[in-house]
Amino acid sequence: MLAAHAQTGGRFTLKGVVADTAGAGLPEATVMLLTPKDSTLVNFGRTTKQGAFEFKGLKRGNYLLKITYVGYLPYQSTVNPNDGDVTDMGNIKMTFMDQNLYEVVVKAFRAPLSIRGDTIEYDPKAFKVPPGANVEDLIRRLPGMQVDQDGSIKAQGETVKRVTVDGKRFFGDDTKAATKNLPAEAISKVQVFNEKTEQARLTGVDDGKHEKTLNLQLKDSHKKGGFGKVAAGIGTEKRLEGKVNYNRFNEKNQFSFIGLGNNTNQGGMSWDDYQDFKGSQSFNWGDDGDFGFNGGMRYISFGGDDESLTIQAGSGAQNRGFNKNWAGGANYNFDTKKTKFNTSYYYNKNTQDLDATSRQTNFLTNSAFTKLDTNGRLNSNQNHRGSVRFEKSLDSNNTLVVLSNFRFGNGTADYRSHQEFFRGVQDSTQLSNMSDITNFSDFNSFAIANTAIYRLKFKKKGRNFALSAGYNVNNSEGDVRQRSTNQFFRSSQTEPDSVLNINQTNHTKSLRNQLKSSALFTEPLSKKFVLETFYNFSLKSDEVDRDVFDNNEGGPVRNLNLSRYYTNNTTFHRGGTSLRYSYNGLNLLGGIGLQQIHMDGKFAVNQDDPTRTRVDRRFTNWVPNVSLNYNLKNNRYLYGGYNFSVQEPNIRDLQPIVDNSNPLYITMGNPNLSPTKSHSFNIGYNHFNATKFTQMFFGAYFNKYKDQIIYSQTVDENLVTRTMPTNISGGRNFNIYGHYGFPIVKTKSNLSLNVGYNNGKNLTFINGELNDTKSNGYNGGLRLDLTPSDKFTIYANANWNVSDTRYSLSSAQNQKIVNSFYGAEMNIKLPKDIYFNSRFNYNRYVNDRFGFNQDMPILNLSIYKTMLKSKKGEIRLSAFDLFNKNRGISQSAYQNFVSQEQVRTLARYFMLSFAYNMRGMSHSVRRKGGGF
Amino acid sequence: MKKLWMICLLLSGLPAFAQQEGVVVTYEKEHFWSKIYDRLTFLSEEERSRIKNTVKNWDQGYKTKGQLFATAAESKYNDMEPEADGGWRGRMSEFMVYRNLDTERKTEIEEFAGKTLVIDDSLKAPSWKVLNKIKEINGYLCMMAEAEDTVRNAKLTAWFANDLAFNAGPERYFGLPGLIMELNVNDGEVVFTAVKVEKKPLNDEAKLPKKIKGKKITTADYDKMLKSYINDSMKSHRNPYWNIRY
Incomplete structure (x- = not known):
């Protein structure tokens, strides 16, 4: 019945019968012929109903015959062919496998079991022991083995006489020394076999007696480790830099710290430092609880600034001024399949010494003016950031994520400036104004953002639900001392016609509370269509108290023009639905939402002032959205989309109050502002040829604004600018770009080209x-x-x-x-x-x-x-x-x-x-x- | 005369003959990318350990599924369309492996570097070493065998079931006395596991499909192409494994 037909002189036939312990033939047993050198499979077949097998036309040589049959120990023996044409192995008796052992080890623990002659090997990985357990605890769990009260070990009922570690005896014949002292985690294999007695080994005469021996194999390396880096540098011009980081981890825990300091404009952590610091919790998908039109995708959000609550990485080199940076922090992660926990603390301090000169020419109707500014800044700020994130898979369909990030910061800013204003585009003739400004500010802030996201997958594949809730607080307080001398020249270039001196102190306190919630429901309509529905809600309440005092000779006097107190509640609702087609790389979405923004603000000079000006505005808009993602053959990718967005006016722009804290640049609010609406289109195409190593991408985007908020300017004869936010329609911008890269000589040289064009139309009212x-x-x-x-x-x-x-x-x-x-x-x-x-x-x-x-x-x-x-x-x-x-x-x-x-x-x-x-x-x- | 007899037998027994004892197997294929990154020789030890550390929580195995139809003489393997879970869906690349043990021929369709290749050549099994290790996979007692993939430079570990007398396996892997239930590439970089095994008579599910389109290429040329692609990518500091079937 077996394949191998060729019959040549030197070849032979191998045959035999596979039988059970009673001698009855075993049908359909697998018979394999291997090379004795390295067990390479040469031929294989199965036995007949009677248990017979036959290999014809085998090359003369030694073989390893291996026979397997369910319930029996694999049989193995060497074949040394005799000189004749046929070598008969006769009746091969298979022996039963210890069913108990098989059932427990292979079935219950799904653990591989190695059989080497009479040695049975366990893989301890399959037998869970608590951390810190010793080998004895491990052995207690191994099937077929038991540990008596006195610590002696029995294997298959026989007492183990000898325990070896990596084949060597451990502390003489005391079997307990190894099992009690070695940690279970350090063991990679537990082997039990019969060995000749000590006497037999010494005399070389096998007396037929065997002793049970237990061998423990140590792991090559434990799944734990640590890495770290330390660097320090010293330079001319008093330049110094230093950095140290360390990360220690095992399978579930990671702990790390970092510290750095420099005066070489190096910034804070690089992305590499950040990844080494946060480890497995560097990036998390779908931590954003604001669900919208992209419901099908989860993303990681990057970026932010100094005000951001999360640790900022990759800020890179600072090329402005002289910076001193200090930073340090610690991070801890705990990761298991079901529970993930992270907490971190990070501190950073930056001081910046910056001297700048600038020149700006502003164009007016038929005229212009030019400003020269020489200024010096000394800024210092520090932040403490903390975060906690907890993720739990309640079961395979329910996930809960809770995260909290906070930042506590404070700082000072010292600003000195000398400004000269000239009529026209020249900076030498027709001096109009001259100002000398000295400001000093001192501020502190606290912000916290808390989010909880719950995701549920239903039994029906594709039916998903997600719910999020958030509570954010943003609190800041600051004092600013403003001093300036402003000279106005009209008739003379040397003697000012008028001088305005400002000496003010202002104290500003602001508190923002925000409550948020979002829900998302995804329902598959068919294999290719999905309907998504979402709802977002947010309530933001602001309270701002700004007290401005003029420092007169007689003491501070409240400036009623600049002091103000206001509260504002912004309520946001958005509901929307979209239909998505997803199949074989084509993902197409079309959807529409309805959103409403309600702003309810009350303004007064200060808290005691009974006169309140009210701003009550409600904006309702439909917001459509279309997007395309098409994954084409040959690493080609096409994408595009359209969306309509509505950005409500800033509350400061809505305040009907004049701010003349900068006498040359006076701002006014406008309570009649509408939100900025924008239509955005984008399209792009990428292609990467994997074998030619060429890559190409191009794309374009277009934005068109309706009711765009711009700052219209009026400049008087003293070159004092008054600005007021106004809505205007018609502004737009357009951008197109392309890139092509290819190897000139594969793996040796590469050339890439890029081109881009942009076109913008910006509207403003000037005078x-x-x-x-x-x-x-x-x-x-x-x-x-x-x-x-x-x-x-x-x-x-x-x-x-x-x-x-x-x-x-x-x-x-x-x-x-x-x-x-x-x-x-x-x-x-x-x-x-x-x-x-x-x-x-x-x-x-x-x-x-x-x-x-x-x-x-x-x-x-x-x-x-x-x-x-x-x-x-x-x-x-x-x-x-x-x-x-x-x-x-x-x-x-x-x-x-x-x-x-x-x-x-x-x-x-x-x-x-x-x-x-x-x-x-x-x-x-x-x-x-x-x-x- | 013998031929005629064969034809008669074929004709008379046609309805009974068309159906053959077979097996339908669903394989789950898992990619463990952080282990694959370990093979990128152009990355420093620091970079590799950084990747490992960062992706630890995501690297639970990127899963795809494939299906095998096998009879005693023939087998066919296809990728399966991923189930719609309400999210974004990528494109499936073309892939099919057909083997005929009687004629000792194979036909493979594979999309590689944007081209659809048809590899129509003789069948050659890897040189398996059968070792003394057993474990149970999905109710079947399996034995371990090892082989070397010289093109991808990978160590293959297969677990085959003697109870399932089909010389077949996931993707391109075969050549053992029983069905390959698990296949492990390079100590867990990629793992195939048979998650569902259904014994049933097959009609023509395991036969070569009639419609085959693509550029014909021999196994030797394909191996050469793949090898030079991996080499060039490594030299250019690019990860070759995103773009090939691993």
Whole structure:
């Protein structure tokens, strides 16, 4: 019945009969022929009804015959063919497998069982013991084994005479020494077998007596470990930096801490530091309780700012001023399949010393004015952040997530500024105003956000329900001292016609409470259609108390124009439904919602003032939404969508109150504002060719505004600007971009090109006239990566940005700004683990209209060497900004102005640093990132 | 004469013959990405352990399902459309494996790098080593066998059931005396498990489908293509495993 037909001279036939212990043939038993060397399967077949098997035409040689049959121990024996054509193995008797053992080990514990002759091996993983248990506790749980009260062990009823660890005797013949002292976690295998007695081994005469022996195999490595890194550097110009982090983990727990400090503008944690710090809780899906049109997808939200409640990572290098940073924190995670818990604390402090000069020209109807500003800032702030997150799978269909994040912060800001205003576009003639400002503020704030999300999956696949609730508090308090001298020049350029001195103190206290809740229900209509329905509710109540005092000679007097007290309740309701088609990569959604925003505010000069101005506004809108996600063949991806959004006015903009705290820039509220409505369209396409390594993407988006809130300006003859928020329709912007990357020589060089175009229409009222600012922006760039070997790489890039701005009020002021950036990086691996890195950036800022033309060449060099065992250490010498040319330069043109700014910032310094990484310093001449 | 007799037998016994004893198996395929990242030699130890640490809670095995129809001589494996759970749904790439043990031929359809390839070639089983380890999977006592995938450079561990005398398994894996119930690639990077085994007579479920479209390629050329793709990707510091069947 078996396959193998060839019959040649040197070949032979192997046959036999497989039988049970009583000698009856076993039908359909599996018979395998293996090579004796490495058990490679050569041939296989099954026995006949009578239990017979036959392999014909076998190559002459030794084989391993293996026979299996359910309920029997696998049989194994070597086949040494005789000289004849047929080798008959005769009757092969199979022996029963210990059914008890089989039932318990294999069936109940689903544990693999290894059989090696008479040795049976258990895998302790399958037998759960509490943490900290010793081997004795483990053995107690193993089937077929028992531990007596005195600690002696019995296997299959026989007393175990010997316990070995990794085959070696452990503490002589005391069987209890090993089992009582070794932790169960350290054991990878428990083996029980019969061994010759000590006497037999000594004499070499097998007396036929055997003793039960227990062997414990130790794990190669436990599933726990730790890693950490410490780095410190000292430089010229009193530059210092240091960082330390450590993470310790086992299967369920992770604990980590981080500490850092520097005065080299390095910011806080990088993304890598953040991931090492938060570990398994770095990113969590679906922690946002505000359900909406994207119900089918869950996402992770990134980003935020200093005000954010969560720890901010990846803020990167600061290129403005001189910064000192301190940060430190600790994190703990507990993760099991059903329960996940995280708590962390993080502190950071930043002080910034910033000196800047700026120039801004504002265009008015047929005229213009130019402001020169030289200012110095000294800011300091610190934050304490804490978080707790708890996730529990109640069962496979119910999940609960509760999270709370808080931030407690305080700080001071010291601001000094000298400002000069000139009529026209020149900054030398026709001085109009001059101001000297000294402000100091001191603030503290507390904010907390609490969210609970419950998700339920119904029995019917695709029917899901989610409910969320949130409670947020945002509390802040601050004092500001404002002093300024403002001189107005009309008839003379040296003697002011009038002088206005301001000396005020203001104390502001604000408290916001927010209650939120959302619900989402998903119902599958068919295999391809899903109906989603959601509802959002939010109640936000604000209370702001601002007391402003004029510091006169006789003492502080309340300024009734600027002091105010208000409360505002904003109620938000939104309900919506959408129909989604999802099948084989095509996901199409169409939906509509109805939302209502109700703002109810009461304003007064202060709490005691009985006169309250009321703002009661209600906005109701339909909000449609369409989106497309199409996953096409060949790594192609098409997406697009349309949505309509409504943004309610800021409560400060609605207040019918004049704020003249800056005498040259007076703001007024407008209680008649409508919300800004925007129509947004987007479309995009990506393609990645996996074998050619080419990639391409392009996309476009378009926004059109209705009732956009803009700040209309009126500038009087003293160049005092008064602004008021107003609604205007017709503003829009459009953006299109494309990227194409391809290898010039596969794996050695890569070139990518990108182009973009944007077009904007910004509307403002200047002195009652509508100004239409049209901007056209063009950008392009290319990047060349040369990675010829593991010892040498070059990365070069160039980018150009041109922005063309046209002002309808005065076309003579049209601006063209050109910013160009060129960069090149070279990495060389030298012998003896020495590496060299150089990075050169050349930035150029041009505006011909003002003769502005600035170059900034920056060269950084570093040389470093890995050292110590497993390259865990590194010593590095670096030079930053070798040409000493670093300044923070920026220029832009918007609504009715064009501006340039330069900031004094950290320039040339040299640094010597040392780092030690428990995971090894990794060095590659290749840039990090890319494809994983 | 013999031929004629065969035809007669075929004709007379047609209704009975068309149905054959067979088995329908549903496999669950789990990807453990953090283990797969461990194979990216261009990542440093620090980067690899960082990924592992970060994705710990997500890496519970990305699950897909496939279905195998097998008779004594033929078998066919297909991916199964993921069940709609109300969320976003991706596209299924084309994949089918057909084996005929009688003719010792195979036909495989696989989408690779945007092309639909048809690999029509002779059947070659991996060189399995049968070891002395047993465990039970879904009610079947299974034995362990090991082999080497030289193209993907992976260690294969299969658990096959002697009780199910079908020389077949998930995706491209076969060549053992019994049905492969579990297949483990590189100590748990990817694990196939038979979650449902149904013995029933089959009509033509295990037969080669008539409609086959794609670019014809031999096994040798396919292996070469795959190998150079993995090599190039590693050299270019890209993860090759997102784009290939692993």
